[in-house]
Structures are given as C-alpha cells and as structure tokens.
Amino acid sequence: MIKLLIADDEQIVLDSLKFIIENNCHDVDVIGFAKSGREAIEKADALRPDVIFMDIRMPGIDGIEAIKRIKEIHNDIEFVIITAYDYFNYAKEAIKLDVVDYLLKPMNKNKVIDTVLKVKKIVESKRENMIRELEMKEKMITILPHLESEMIYSLASATFRQENIDFYGSIFDINLNIGYALVVLFEKDDNESHLDNLAGNVKMHETFMYLKEFIKNLRPCLAGILLDRIIVFVPVESDEDLFTIKNTSIDFAEKILKETHGKESSVRIGIGRPYETSYFSKSYNEADFAAKMGIDSITHFDDIKLSDKEELILSNDDEELINNIVSNNIDTALIKVNSIFQKLLLHYNDDMDLLKSKVFSLSIEIIARINSYCDVTSVFEENLIIEILRTNEFESLKKIFSRFVSNIILKLHKNRERYYTGLIAKAIEFVNENYDKDIKLYDVAKMLNISYHYFSKTFKEETKCNFVDYITQVRINKAKEFLSKDSMSIKEVCFKVGYSDPNYFSRIFRKETGMTPTEYKNKNSKGGVAFGY
Missing domain, CATH: 3.40.50.2300 (Response regulator)
Structure with a gap:
C-alpha cells in the first residue's frame, strides 16, 4: 500500500x-x-x-x-x-x-x-x-565473523594473499597494511576432569565470544578465536613511532586483562612487534611466544629479549625445550627433556649411536639458538662432547643432557640479571646527571628501548624504590648540598635541582626532611655541617 x-x-x-x-x-x-x-x-x-x-x-x-x-x-x-x-x-x-x-x-x-x-x-x-539491502546486510552480519576468523587464521599461518588486502580492508573498514599481533591465551586447568571440561565448554565459548567483542569495541582491529586463544590483528600507521606502539599495545592489553578478572580461567597476553601484513605471522609467533614464556600476565616480545632482536619461531618438542630454557624455567625444561628422551627411546630403541647423534645435534641446535641471547658456547665445550661419546647408558645420557640444559639456564639467568642491572645502572646514571631537567619515566624507558611498564617494574625490583621517588631523593640530596652553600638562594636551589615552582619545592623538601629549605639552610649555616648524597 x-x-x-x-x-x-x-x-x-x-x-x-x-x-x-x-x-x-x-x-x-x-x-x-x-x-x-x-x-x-x-x-x-x-x-x-x-x-x-x-x-x-x-x-x-x-x-x-x-x-x-x-x-x-x-x-x-x-x-x-x-x-x-x-x-x-x-x-x-x-x-x-x-x-x-x-x-x-x-x-x-x-x-x-x-x-x-x-x-x-x-x-x-x-x-x-531497501529489502534487498537489508537482506544483504543480514547475510554480511552472519558471514563477517566467519570471514574475519578465516582471515585471522590465514594471517597467523602466513597463507594470506597480499593481493586481497584492499578487498578485505574495504569489507572490514580497517587499514590492513601494517599491524601487530596480540594473543589472549586462556590457560587450562589440568586438575579438571573430562566431564568438568565438557560442562564448561559452553560457558568458555560464551566467555571467548564476549571478550572478542569487548576487544573489538576498544579499538579498530580484527579478532578471531582459535582453540585456547583469541588472536587479534591491531592495525598501526606506517609513520607511528615503534616505542609509542609498544606502550600503547600494553595499555590496550591491560584493558583486556582487567575485563577478564573474575573469570574462571586465568589469562596471559602476549604482544608481537608490528609488521607488514604479509609478515604478520612473525608477529603472531612472537606474541604466542611472549604469552607462553613471559613472566607477567602481559608480556611484549621485546621485553623478554636479552640482546639482538632475532626472530624466534617455535613449533616442535625441541623448540619448546628452547622456549623453556629462554624463560629460565628449569623444572619445565627438565620435564620436557624427560619427554624428549622417552620419545627418543621409543623411536631409536636400543641404537645408542643414533641416540647420541640426536642428543649431540639437539645440543648444537640449542647452542646456536641461545647464542642469540648470550654466549653459551663455553657450556657446550665443558667436556659435553666427550661425556656424550663415552656413555653407553640411556639414563646416563639423559643426566648429561639435563645437566647441560640446567647449566645453560643458569648462565642465561646470570646474564639476564647483568643485562637488566646494567639497564637500571644506566637509568640511575642518567638521573644523577640530569636531575636538573624535567625527567619522565617514559623518556628514560624510551632511551633504554624497553616499555615504560616493564622499566617501572624492573627499576623498583632492583632499587626497592619507584622511579619518581628515586628522582625526588636525588634532587633533595642535591638541594641539601647546595643549601649548605651560603651563596645560593632558596629560589636558585629550587631551579638548580629541577623544580620550576619554589612553593612546590618547599613542600617536597619539608616532606622529605621534616624542615623547610629556609630552616635547613639556617641550621646548616649555624652548625657548619656539609651535606652530600
């Protein structure tokens, strides 16, 4: 009508x-x-x-x-x-x-x-x-999630065809030229029974779907569910600063993690580096590695590297062992060693020569991979070759290899301590030399090329003091030193130690020392006491 x-x-x-x-x-x-x-x-x-x-x-x-x-x-x-x-x-x-x-x-x-x-x-x-358009939209609404999941899978598995980038970009209304991977990994509870797992499947699926939509509402991105994880493609601009991308990605991950609080399954989030779309699988491998091997609930791939930014792609048991070594997880590494040796025994039966050849090859592979983090060649040279050649017992060979793995993990751990201690030493040196300037945690973290979240955490662990409080301590100690000199006024000292507001400086000084700068200066000039830091 x-x-x-x-x-x-x-x-x-x-x-x-x-x-x-x-x-x-x-x-x-x-x-x-x-x-x-x-x-x-x-x-x-x-x-x-x-x-x-x-x-x-x-x-x-x-x-x-x-x-x-x-x-x-x-x-x-x-x-x-x-x-x-x-x-x-x-x-x-x-x-x-x-x-x-x-x-x-x-x-x-x-x-x-x-x-x-x-x-x-x-x-x-x-x-x-209009009816046709509505029907088409309804079909697209039904198809798009499946299309999105397929695209995420093809990106992560390196099967995405680059010539389709403009087509998919227009469908999802998103820039697909460059992006990084974010993996939300749901950890399984090994203590749950099979029936419990079946009963929880529906609820877990609902959790996955809810979290996927929550992620997509936070910012433009693509997200797909694959087994025990949500894989997210987060687009970035080609001229965007890498340090900014890293820290923005961690902020993004923190919002996601906060939304998972109270859920039955624990969640770990890994973040990869940005790549062109055709190389997105590299970012996915990095994010997957970071989610599995990171110490914290949120880990950026760069924050678990110890030196050069080399690509790390992992798949089989041998590579999982290398992951455990890199993450300094001795217990898990030795469990994986036991699993590898059980498979070797089944595969090679009683052929000890082939067994030793495989162990020898695996040792070389581990050395080659781990040397990208620090030089562990000496661990291999410590009579390992001779010990492998001399033994003719399966259990003895496993003990030799287990000791080899433990020694590498120990050396990596010491190297990591030296590495991060060195970074914090650089940060402290920077503060001591630039206390009179406007120092921000973000700027120092950028100088060290680690995320400001990770820098803040590591600084506090190393110094037992947060970064802002440390700057304050350095400035107040310097102020004490300058106030002991009669030639400098309170205002001059304020500016010289990095404060722009004398009133604010006086409040901070009193909070830290129990005296105003004037009281301290008068007391110091009468007593003739020289203060340092």
Missing part, C-alpha cells in the same frame, strides 16, 4: 484528486490533506506518507519552501508538484528539488492516473531495493 498526502489550498482540487485516485489506483491510500505549506510540513512529520502531491502556490509557506523543509527531515518522500499554467516557469525551481513529476491545473484524469502509477512504481522499487 502506498500512502499519499495531498497539499493544496483549493478544496475542489483536494476532492477531485481523492476521487480519481480512490476509484482508479489500487493499493494507493490518500491518508490526509493540507491547505498550507506549514500544514503540509506538520502532516508529513505526523503521517509519514510515501508521496506528497504539493501545490507550489499556497498561503504562508509556499510549496517550494515546504518541499525543502520536508526533504531535510524525510528525504525518502517522493513529490509531485501541482501548478497552474501561469506559474509553470516558477515550477522549474521545484524540478531542481528532484520531484518525480508535475500536474497542471485544470488536471486531466488520465494524467493524474499515469502520474500516480509512475510514482507508485518508484516507491515500490525503492522498497524492494
């Missing part, structure tokens, strides 16, 4: 049109009349017609102005103008408003019928198009 509103200030025109339409045009309902432009605007808003027949010459607001105002609010309404021949030139302005047709007074019955059928066809066509 097509709804029609007729606007004309002549009653005879209203009655004539109503009679012609009702008796000759099926499925067209005349739902109202208006005798002025203002009334036409009000009726259009109240009745929401599909079509309006509008006389262009009416008292007050004329038909042209009424059409303009109605279209501003209801752009889907179609218009047919009614005009006398004398005003036909004036009606040309209405043509610019994209009206369907016009009717000249006095009106011809056949012309009215033809015009009604014409506009009816237009309205019905628009309705059909």
Whole structure:
C-alpha cells in the first residue's frame, strides 16, 4: 500500500484528486490533506506518507519552501508538484528539488492516473531495493565473523594473499597494511576432569565470544578465536613511532586483562612487534611466544629479549625445550627433556649411536639458538662432547643432557640479571646527571628501548624504590648540598635541582626532611655541617 498526502489550498482540487485516485489506483491510500505549506510540513512529520502531491502556490509557506523543509527531515518522500499554467516557469525551481513529476491545473484524469502509477512504481522499487539491502546486510552480519576468523587464521599461518588486502580492508573498514599481533591465551586447568571440561565448554565459548567483542569495541582491529586463544590483528600507521606502539599495545592489553578478572580461567597476553601484513605471522609467533614464556600476565616480545632482536619461531618438542630454557624455567625444561628422551627411546630403541647423534645435534641446535641471547658456547665445550661419546647408558645420557640444559639456564639467568642491572645502572646514571631537567619515566624507558611498564617494574625490583621517588631523593640530596652553600638562594636551589615552582619545592623538601629549605639552610649555616648524597 502506498500512502499519499495531498497539499493544496483549493478544496475542489483536494476532492477531485481523492476521487480519481480512490476509484482508479489500487493499493494507493490518500491518508490526509493540507491547505498550507506549514500544514503540509506538520502532516508529513505526523503521517509519514510515501508521496506528497504539493501545490507550489499556497498561503504562508509556499510549496517550494515546504518541499525543502520536508526533504531535510524525510528525504525518502517522493513529490509531485501541482501548478497552474501561469506559474509553470516558477515550477522549474521545484524540478531542481528532484520531484518525480508535475500536474497542471485544470488536471486531466488520465494524467493524474499515469502520474500516480509512475510514482507508485518508484516507491515500490525503492522498497524492494531497501529489502534487498537489508537482506544483504543480514547475510554480511552472519558471514563477517566467519570471514574475519578465516582471515585471522590465514594471517597467523602466513597463507594470506597480499593481493586481497584492499578487498578485505574495504569489507572490514580497517587499514590492513601494517599491524601487530596480540594473543589472549586462556590457560587450562589440568586438575579438571573430562566431564568438568565438557560442562564448561559452553560457558568458555560464551566467555571467548564476549571478550572478542569487548576487544573489538576498544579499538579498530580484527579478532578471531582459535582453540585456547583469541588472536587479534591491531592495525598501526606506517609513520607511528615503534616505542609509542609498544606502550600503547600494553595499555590496550591491560584493558583486556582487567575485563577478564573474575573469570574462571586465568589469562596471559602476549604482544608481537608490528609488521607488514604479509609478515604478520612473525608477529603472531612472537606474541604466542611472549604469552607462553613471559613472566607477567602481559608480556611484549621485546621485553623478554636479552640482546639482538632475532626472530624466534617455535613449533616442535625441541623448540619448546628452547622456549623453556629462554624463560629460565628449569623444572619445565627438565620435564620436557624427560619427554624428549622417552620419545627418543621409543623411536631409536636400543641404537645408542643414533641416540647420541640426536642428543649431540639437539645440543648444537640449542647452542646456536641461545647464542642469540648470550654466549653459551663455553657450556657446550665443558667436556659435553666427550661425556656424550663415552656413555653407553640411556639414563646416563639423559643426566648429561639435563645437566647441560640446567647449566645453560643458569648462565642465561646470570646474564639476564647483568643485562637488566646494567639497564637500571644506566637509568640511575642518567638521573644523577640530569636531575636538573624535567625527567619522565617514559623518556628514560624510551632511551633504554624497553616499555615504560616493564622499566617501572624492573627499576623498583632492583632499587626497592619507584622511579619518581628515586628522582625526588636525588634532587633533595642535591638541594641539601647546595643549601649548605651560603651563596645560593632558596629560589636558585629550587631551579638548580629541577623544580620550576619554589612553593612546590618547599613542600617536597619539608616532606622529605621534616624542615623547610629556609630552616635547613639556617641550621646548616649555624652548625657548619656539609651535606652530600
């Protein structure tokens, strides 16, 4: 049914049109009349017609102005103008408003019928198009999650075809040129029974789906669920600073982790570095490695590296052992050693020479991989070759290899301590030399090329003091030293130790020492005590 509103200030025109339409045009309902432009605007808003027949010459607001105002609010309404021949030139302005047709007074019955059928066809066509669009949108809403999951899988598995990047970018309305991977890993509870796991499958699926949507609402990204994890592609701009990307990614991860609090399964989040889309699988491998091997609930791949930024791709048992070694997890590493040796025994049976050859090859592989973190060649050279060659017992060979793995982990641990102690030493040296400047934790972390979250945590672990408090201690100790010199005023000391507001400096000084700078200076000058730091 097509709804029609007729606007004309002549009653005879209203009655004539109503009679012609009702008796000759099926499925067209005349739902109202208006005798002025203002009334036409009000009726259009109240009745929401599909079509309006509008006389262009009416008292007050004329038909042209009424059409303009109605279209501003209801752009889907179609218009047919009614005009006398004398005003036909004036009606040309209405043509610019994209009206369907016009009717000249006095009106011809056949012309009215033809015009009604014409506009009816237009309205019905628009309705059909709208229905098709809605159906298409519904299909897309159904298909998009599957398409998104398939794309995430193809990106992570390095099977994505680069030539499709513009197509997928337009579908998801997202920049797919460069991005990093974020992996939300749900850790399994090994103590749960099989029945408990089955009972929890539905609930876990709901958790996954909820968290996936939560992640996508935080920022533009793609997310897919794969087994025990959610894999996220987070797009970045090509000119975006890597340090900023790293810290922004950790902020993003913290919001996700906060949302998982209270859930039954514990969550670990790993973050990879940004790459072009064709190399996204590298970022995924890094994020997966960081999620599994990181010490904290959130770990960026860069924060578990000890030196050069070498690529680390892991898959089989041997590589999982290397992961355990890198993460300094002796217990897990030795369990993995036991698992490897059980498989070796089954595979090679009693062929001790092949067993020793495999262990020897694995040892070389471990040395090659771990040397990217620190030089552990000496561990391999400590009679390992001779011990492997001399032994002819399976258990003895396993003990030799286990000791070799333990020694590497110990050396890595010591190297890590030296590495991060060295970073904190650099930070302390920087503060001691630049205490008079505006020092921010973010800037120091950037200088050291580690995330500010990780730097803050490591600094406190090493110094037993947070970074801001340490800067304050250095500045106040320096202030004591300068205040002991009669030649410097309180204001000069304030600026010299990095504060721009003397009043704020005085408050901090009193909080730290129990005295105002003036009291301290007076006491020091009387007692003649020299203070250092």
